[in-house]
Amino acid sequence: MNKHLSGLTDEELIKEFQDNNTLQAYEILVKRYKDPLINFVYRFIGDKDVCSDIVQDTMIKFYLNKDSYKSFAKFSTWIYTIAGNLAKNELKRRKRRVIFSLSSADDDEKTIQVEDKSFFSPDVSTDSRIKNDIIQKALLKVKPVYREVVILRDIQGFSYEEIAEITELSIGTVKSRINRGRSQLQKLLKNIYKE
Amino acid sequence: MKKNIYDNKNDQPDVVKLLNDLPKIQTSENFEFNLMTRIQNGNFKPEDKKLHSFSLFGFLKPALVVAVTSVIAFFVINLQDTDYHNALFSEPQLRKEVLNQPDSQLEKLEFYVSNEEGGASEEKLDETTDGYKVVLNDNDVISKEKIEFPFEDKSFDLDTRLNRNYTGQNPASPGVLAGTGSNRFNFEGFYTRIPPNQKAVDSLRQLRDSLYQEYLKKQLNSK
Numbered sequence: 001m002n003k004h005l006s007g008l009t010d011e012e013l014i015k016e017f018q019d020n021n022t023l024q025a026y027e028i029l030v031k032r033y034k035d036p037l038i039n040f041v042y043r044f045i046g047d048k049d050v051c052s053d054i055v056q057d058t059m060i061k062f063y064l065n066k067d068s069y070k071s072f073a074k075f076s077t078w079i080y081t082i083a084g085n086l087a088k089n090e091l092k093r094r095k096r097r098v099i100f101s102l103s104s105a106d107d108d109e110k111t112i113q114v115e116d117k118s119f120f121s122p123d124v125s126t127d128s129r130i131k132n133d134i135i136q137k138a139l140l141k142v143k144p145v146y147r148e149v150v151i152l153r154d155i156q157g158f159s160y161e162e163i164a165e166i167t168e169l170s171i172g173t174v175k176s177r178i179n180r181g182r183s184q185l186q187k188l189l190k191n192i193y194k195e
Numbered sequence: 196m197k198k199n200i201y202d203n204k205n206d207q208p209d210v211v212k213l214l215n216d217l218p219k220i221q222t223s224e225n226f227e228f229n230l231m232t233r234i235q236n237g238n239f240k241p242e243d244k245k246l247h248s249f250s251l252f253g254f255l256k257p258a259l260v261v262a263v264t265s266v267i268a269f270f271v272i273n274l275q276d277t278d279y280h281n282a283l284f285s286e287p288q289l290r291k292e293v294l295n296q297p298d299s300q301l302e303k304l305e306f307y308v309s310n311e312e313g314g315a316s317e318e319k320l321d322e323t324t325d326g327y328k329v330v331l332n333d334n335d336v337i338s339k340e341k342i343e344f345p346f347e348d349k350s351f352d353l354d355t356r357l358n359r360n361y362t363g364q365n366p367a368s369p370g371v372l373a374g375t376g377s378n379r380f381n382f383e384g385f386y387t388r389i390p391p392n393q394k395a396v397d398s399l400r401q402l403r404d405s406l407y408q409e410y411l412k413k414q415l416n417s418k
Contacts, residue, residue, distance in 0.1 A: 039220045059230050154214035182210045
């Protein structure tokens with residue numbers, strides 16, 4: 001039974017889960033999407049502990065509201081929309097917390113100093129771990145509206161149409177936001193990609 | 196041809212490459228176990244927050260409060276209004292001097308008052324233009340009475356009236372200002388202001404000062 005299910009597409013699996021409440025179908029979908037979703041949420045939020053909770057909440061939402069999925073949409077875009085909305089809510093919550101706690105805001109400013117040339121010496125930037133860290137921090141400095149689409153396009157590899165569906169924007173807006181997000185990132189990371 | 200200005204992956208190849216090369220984050224090993232445990236235990240905390248049932252009363256509560264308050268306020272203001280004395284809606288009381296006057300004069304006064312208000316009194320039926328009024332008496336007889344004006348004739352020349360008291364006719368007798376009525380005010384003409392003689396004033400001042408000093412000296416000697 002499980003073997004039979006694992007050969008099905010996402011849309012077929014969710015239909016099975018909707019029609020017959022087959023928990024195995026749900027588990028297969030969780031297995032398929034847990035890593036891509038945590039990758040997306042982590043790149044968007046930048047906090048591993050929180051992003052794990054967000055993905056869990058996404059999966060629970062999917063479990064509870066399975067009937068709200070309509071078969072004409074792609075399952076991937078539907079689940080990414082849920083995860084994206086939860087991530088944005090978390091970001092808003094954090095923003096409010098930062099406003100009330102000035103000290104934490106100052107700490108944030110100190111840690112994200114991407115263009116500090118003395119800090120990014122050639123020796124250090126060869127270390128891929130630190131380099132990734134810098135990229136992540138630069139990504140977090142990009143405006144959330146641009147960051148979301150850049151992550152979906154350049155990290156998750158979605159098409160413009162899929163991104164438009166996930167973000168509920170027009171394709172033109174998606175393209176312009178990707179372009180602006182990349183430009184912002186390019187300015188922030190100019191020291192890295194010159195090497 | 197539409198030019199796709201935004202699809203410029205080649206314009207920022209470095210950024211795209213850097214993002215593509217980022218390592219893929221993976222969930223913890225017990226992610227699925229934790230998830231299934233939460234589902235089996237019904238531990239859906241984030242969902243619980245959202246489950247606020249919609250009730251019409253709850254939705255309309257603020258509007259109801261405002262409506263009830265405004266109705267109460269309306270009644271309270273209205274009740275207070277009954278005690279309020281509006282001068283425009285009450286008739287002025289007659290002065291004592293007027294009330295003590297003989298009835299004929301009082302009737303005359305009432306007639307003028309009613310004429311000014313525009314309402315017809317019971318007795319008055321019609322007013323003719325030749326200075327007479329039609330009056331309905333108590334014995335149901337209609338009679339025509341002459342309207343008594345405060346001047347001799349209905350046609351009245353204001354200039355003639357005023358010229359009677361004009362001072363220019365008899366320069367020897369003082370004139371009376373028109374419109375002063377019983378409070379006659381004699382008008383003796385205009386005067387030009389004569390400036391005071393400064394020398395005389397100074398000499399008078401000196402005199403006054405010397406007298407005052409004398410007085411002070413006497414006061415000191417007496418003590």
